[in-house]
Amino acid sequence: MNTFSPLFPRRSLLWGAVAATALALAGCATQAPSLAEAPPIVFVHGNGDTAALWQTTVWRFESNGWPRERLYAIDVPYPLARDEDAKPQPGRTSAAEHMAYLKAEVDKVLRATGARQVVLVGNSRGGNAIRNYVYNGGGDQTVSHAILGGTPNHGVWAIPGFREGNEFSGTGPFLRGLNAPKNAAGDEVSGPVRWMTIRSDHNDKFAQPDGVWIGAKGTATHVSAAGPELKGATNVVIPRIDHRETAYSAAAFEATYRFLTGKPPARTDIAPEKTVVLNGKITGLGVDPADPRSGNFSNNLPLPGAQLEVYATDAATGARVGGALLRKTVGAEGLWGPLATQAGVPLEFVLSAPGYATTHIYRSGFPRSSDLIHLRPERIAEADKDASSLVTLVRPRGYLDPARDKMLLDGAPPPGVPAGAGVASAKVKPSGGQRPIAAEFNGERVVGQTWPAAQGRVVVLEITQ
Template sequence: MTTRREFIALPGALILSACASGPSRSSEFPPIVFVHGNGDSASIWQTTLWRFESNGWPRDRLFAPDQPYPLAREDDRVEQPGRSSTTQHMEFLRDEVEKALKATGASQVVLVASSRGGYAVRNYIQNGGGAARVSHAILGGVPNHGVWNVPGRSPGSEFAGNGAFLQALNAPKNAQGDEVTGPVKWLTIRSDRNDKYAQPLGTWIGDPKLATGVTYEGPALKGATNVVLPRVDHRETAFSAAAFEAMHRFITGREPATLQVVPEDHVMLGGKVVGTGLSSTEPASGNFANNLPLPGAKLEVYATDAATGERRGPAVLTQTIGADGAWGPLHAQPATPYEFVITAPGYATTHIYRGPFPRSSTIVHLRPDRIALFERNAIAIVTLSRPRGYFDPERDKMIFDRRSPPPGVQPGAGVATSRIQLLDVGRPVLAEFNGEKIAGRSWPVANNEVAVIELTY
């Protein structure tokens, strides 16, 4: 596909010569609504919010809502329990924009979306009245021309490039053939060739011999400013430091003061405890079906030793989760890692290990795990999870319980978790990813317990 404006972003230097002009000083920090992708939750925006805050953005002007049913229908035209249609997705976003405008008194918002979230953004601006309510729209890794464009392959799916939904969104809007709706300023961010959902072959959608009819340029849009980030994966097009730099420059017209997360003196944490569901289908980026609260769940939080994952004293928080799913607040200590333990009927007791939190967050969402029938004979199970990116053995330095690459990680950036079965319990399990180190512990499957080591970056 040929685009009118496309730029390559190199490490440390984002080249955006035709970037949209920034807002006036009176609107220097416009409200931003962050829209997560297929199967994801608001928690995935945690580090992006921290980077905006570290560059002066007021916390009360950053909004990251949870789509209750984040998975797309297999056929957009057919009702499917636990999933949302394109219309429902758009209507949810429209309501969240109105909430943000009311809360801030602003007349317009900036929308920042990952993957499927970009479909709701485009649909809202084009068909839901959003053109007057949105100043800038930023789309990270959005499969704007489909994950596949193959006659007869799931034509009712919103991910079909030749399906009715995307064909309508991509129809020319003017004599120049622009695919974006004005007067909104548009930015797309894509990988050069490492996005699993912008591939000429269907390796990551279950059919490696399939010619998808989609190119690496699939996320780009004619009429938008289109940025290319070398080697980033599908998620990193929205959640990496390089993606943040592109976002900040596009909104403000200047480079950010820092790409780092600046620590706070006092860190307060909270979020929701939510349930998991059935495994999602292509091209999902999560393994749960909803973002609904899990009332009645029990939560305990422990400070842990950074080297061994052992608990340092009694629980610092014990809570029974209410109808809204909320947990917290927890006054976290600097440089202290934590273990979050969730117990709920129908789930394994799940021990989630997190590294130190440099800043406050209200979107530290927690999900208990389940043990599959074929895993019931295991001694211990530990999962390494990277919510904001994938594992790429050709790019990343990573170790999981002395194994490199982690089990199940293949060449190319296609998986975000590695799950191992261990022969012993009560011992440290160490994980490292590009310098981030977290220590967890192994727990007995016989007691219906599992562990998750969750990376932050």
């Protein structure tokens, strides 16, 4: 879990001004359930991501009275799509495998809750699995509402003859099948499931007319900012949000809550708890067979034998306050907790495992309990092995946009961050020995300590919002 820092109000004002009409329509389309009988919600992350990205969304639902035991964020073991969907590829899943995993998880939730139906909320590729499940896996009977944030429903590209075997090709068989008209009006969705899409007005890197983000700058993708919309669905547009913020932002939560209940949430900030209990999973990095030197092939498999220490830190300096709050070697399931701690106290997580750098992850204080604090040790790239220290700012739930966001890393604008909300991290190589180092992002401040890279150590400053 991460810390909560209030989102700056400018975005909420824009959201209210532009999307009020769409939300009013969404409110008319549904009836507010009693939260005592709130439907279970299953959250489905995107390509290469983890369940941990839903942490703040889960907190917002809890802060509005949604029962914690009816909120499920799933981890796809191999979250990356294949380069060509029909060809097996180690460490990656086909669209059919992705859908089968979602179906199995929904069945588990239905059995655990006794509910007849679930709500599915997906980001990016997660929306592909949701649509596939509803139309080809029996989900039309088990899903009441489907909310798709930033899903490339008409492709990341739609170029005839270009990588059409890929799941994200708008002209390929997978998306053409899902987008086939469902009625005489040509709608791309059908009942009884109620559908909503959430997209950016222009700032989603995977809904761009130019192929810059797919390595084809100057090539027309034949996809516009409206690519995530579906004919026949409630389609919500939120200004300036990026690809991940279509699902994980406060504005996306507000749209989702309204669609499900027919009314606005009581709050979009996160209600703090007096004490928190933290838990999660430690996962590793696979090696891409096509590029064994990469060392960063995403998966969500446990990393048995990994060791973790957790320390409280000083918010101003990042220095440890007292001894370790927890020391543990994780078992086969990779679970590192539980850890009961004081709400709002910043923490340092120190991960070590054979084949990895000792990774110091600094997080702001946690306002609420969560079992979605997934941790992953890093590896030091060959190009960085001569650095004095390695420090990375990461923002898992959104991207970094110099034109939109106020951010600093070690007192300066983060290096190597292009315009257009296209990257979610920035790295510096500070010198000068061990010292405090801070990352700031739109009002949230995370402070850690530098550690010597020569000792095989790296530092991660993780933003929550």
